[in-house]
Amino acid sequence: MEGPRTSGRFKANSHTNSGHKQGRKRQGGKARKCVCLPVDYKSIQFPIVWSEFRTNQQFCDAIVRCQDDAVFSIHRVILSAVSPYFRALFTNSLQVPGKSEKSEVSLDTAPGAMFSLILDYAYTGTCNVTVDNVEQLLPLADLLEVLGVVQLCCQLLIAELKADNCLGIYKFARHYFCNELxxxxxxxxxxxFxxxxxxxxxxxxxTCDELRSILIDDDLNVxxxxxxxxxxxxxxxNNESERKSCLPVLLECVRLGLMSIQYISTKIVxxxxxxxxxxxxxxxxTTNAHLAESRSRPRIPYEIIFAIGGWTGGSPTNFMETYDVRADSWFVVNTDVAPKAYHGLCTLNNLIYMVGGYAGHQYFNTLCCYDPIQKNWCERACMYHARCYVSVCTHGGKIYALGGSNGRERMNSAERYTPERNQWDIIPPMNTRRSDASAAVLKDKIYVAGGFNGFEIFQSAEVFDVEANQWTYIRSMMNPRAAPSLIAHRNDLYAFGGFDGSVRLTSAEKYNPNQAAEWQQVADMINPRSNFASVVVDDMIFVIGGFDDYTTITYVECYDADANEWYDVAPMNLNRSGFGACVLLGLSNAKEYSYLSKVKNCSDAPGQSSARTCD
Structure with a gap:
């Protein structure tokens, strides 16, 4: 279904009014309770017999006349049950001598089709709200105080929020007191943004005030x-003559302390x-002289990297840290999960899942789940097989665990987890036994590349078609890679680093499944690495930690696919390999994992990697 368009849609003044509420404005100093919470409005029941009365026009005791002479026979008590507006109207008419007979209500400016939807809700508890009628229906429901319809409209608009309509919906919601929307x-x-x-x-x-409230916000994602x-x-x-007076208050929203002197001097000054x-x-x-705190503090990141567990100093660890991309800083997070290495890590519904792993002498079939809001771990259903060096990804609301080692053999078996049922199911095995491989999802298909079977390091790669429930080989990579990182970015698969049997690699290559071509070489990483993690943040690919042939490392770098170049990023606090990393988006408590929550306790400037603890 196509979403609402912005042109001419969701204007705050494009509403339907009638009677004494014509032109109603927001009253200063008076707070009105929000009625658009996305839950069902259940203050009344809707017996089936009501619809029968309406269909057969039985016991009707009032008429409502709308635009174009549309006339509706209604039951006053039923409309009164869903609308304080009608309750007051009919109560007053019943108290006037001679007015107890069948009465008529005029809603001259109300479209008949929209009022018919109001009646659908009044008699059944629901109505057909669509992107084509919501702009007319919500104002009428607001006017008539049919709160259930207001809620249905707001639920639809929340689901339809898009870049091209969100500003109009925002103004629309403000005008009609829909606080949740x-x-x-x-x-x-x-x-x-x-x-x-x-x-x-x-x-x-x-307006100037609306733009200022957006630009000054710590949560602005830029x-x-x-x-x-x-x-x-x-x-x-866009309107220089009228808007140039707003420049000083808007310029105050720009955090000049985070910009280069060159940009300020050439573009702003x-x-x-x-x-x-x-x-x-x-x-x-003033800013150049003092770099005031409000002009130089980083904004709260929309995307946060979590790095968990791994192998360091000859043993597994439960060390967790997060990366604030706006401050280019890593922060330690207190955690009580068991130490593990060579596990899989993924996110689903803004929860983090740790799959399998290894702890010195024990191979795990466990699944642990971390809630970043509550900041606690819980155990979920175990896999059928213990797996370390496992490849993990998510697709269609499910977690896939592919291959790995159970301590006795390298496996080609695969299974997937459904959170709603808290259950694992066996799926067809891969064509090749692989541990130390890597998996990624692109265009609704699951890809696995590289790996090791105990004797041979692979160049091969294969794809799982979820609909066909079948594995198929694809073009082999240019290089054999054990413990590489495979990641999907835009329309390509990227394979980075790994071990070729002789050395840890800096090389990288990409593959477009939609083109019948070989893998193509891309720019080498700055540091060689295997058993590392990779994620996409701000449209850049970050590679994190790993083993460089001599030691576990903290080094982080990011890849710009447009420029085909790598850049240094602040290193982690702990050197490790065999760990997992993932990205969570739009956390309600993102600030607690960011630089802003640590700035009072940290004297280091952003970009330094000295340990900072998130409580």
């Missing part, structure tokens, strides 16, 4: 502050409107 849309705007700049036609229609400045510049230049504003000049001088 307003909160959800505001959160969506901050987390998808860069996409909105590219796709939304309503960005230029924001790769760098240059994006913030370019956004306000674009907004002002030289902008004509900045040069003409004494307030902007003063702001720039």
């Amino acid at each position: 307003e909160s959800k849309s505001r959160k969506y705007i901050r987390h998808h 860069t996409e909105i700049l590219k796709e939304s036609g309503e960005f230029s229609e924001l 790769w760098n502050e240059e994006i913030v400045f370019e956004a306000l510049k674009r907004w002002i230049e 030289n902008w004509k409107l900045v040069q003409e504003s004494k307030k902007c000049q003063k702001l720039l001088r």
Whole structure:
């Protein structure tokens, strides 16, 4: 289903009013209870007989007349049960002498089709809310105080939030007091701001106050502050004569202390409107001199890397740390999970799952689940087989555990876990026995590449078609790789590093399954590594830790696929290999895993990797 469009949709003033509520505005100083919470409105019951009365027009005691002479026979008591508006209207009419007979209500500005949907809800408890009618239906439901329909409308709008309509929905929600919808849309705007700049036609229609509230927010998800400045510049230049007076208050939202001096001097200082504003000049001088805290603190990251467990100093560890991409810093997280190495790690529904692993003399078939909100671990159903050096991925709401070693043999068996049933199921085995391989999901298919069978290191790779329930070989990689990292990014699979039987590798290659071509070489990593982790954050591929032929390492680097270049990133706090890393998005408590929650206890500048503890 196509989502709501922005052009002409969800305007705060495009509502239907009637009677004494015409042109109602938000009243300052009066808080109205939100009625759009995404739960069922169950304050009344909806017997089937009500629909029968309506269909057969039995016992009707009132008429409602809408636009285009649409007339509806209704039951006053039923409408009164779902609408305080009608309850007050009919109660008053019954108290007037001579008004107890069948009465008529005029809703001249209400579309008949929309009022028919209101009646559907009144008699059945539900109605057909769609992206085509919600813009008319919600204002009418709000006017008539049919809270259940307001909730249904808001649930649909929350589900339909997109970069090209979220600004309109945000304004729409504010006008109709839908606090939950307003909160959800505001959160969506901050987390998808860069996409909105590219796709939304309503960005230029924001007011100065609305734009300021977005740009100043710690939760604004932007790769760098240059994006913030370019956004306000674009907004002002859209109507320069009227908006240039907003420049000083908007420039205060830009965290100049996080920008390069070169960018400030060439792009900001030289902008004509900045040069003409004494307030902007003063702001720039103050920031350059003192780097005020509010202008230099990193924003809260939308994506957070979690690195858990691994092998270090000759033994397994339960060490957990998180990476704040905005501050380029790693932080230690207290955890009570058992020490493990060579396990699989993945995320599902913003929970972290640790699959299998090894602890010196024990091979595990366990599944442990970490809740980042509650900050606790719990045991889930065990696998059929113990697995270390296991390849793990998620697809279709399920966790896949592929191959690995049980301590006696390398396996080709595979199984998948369904969280709702807390149960593992056996799926067809891979064509090749593989431990020390790596798995990734691309275009609804599961790929496994490289690995080791106890005698041979593989170049081969294979794919599992979930629909066909079948494994098939694909083109082999350019190099044999044991303990590499396979990761999907955009339309390609990337294979990094690993061990070729002689040395740990820096080499990397990519493969596009939609093209009948060989794997292609890409830029080498800076550091050789095997038994490491890789994730995608901010459209960049991060490779983390591992073993470099001599020792376990802390080194982290990231790959820009557009530039085909690698860049250094702040190292982890603990050198380790055989660990897992994953990314969680949009955590409600993301600040607790970020630099902002540690800044009071840390004297180091962002980018330094000295241990900082998350309680």
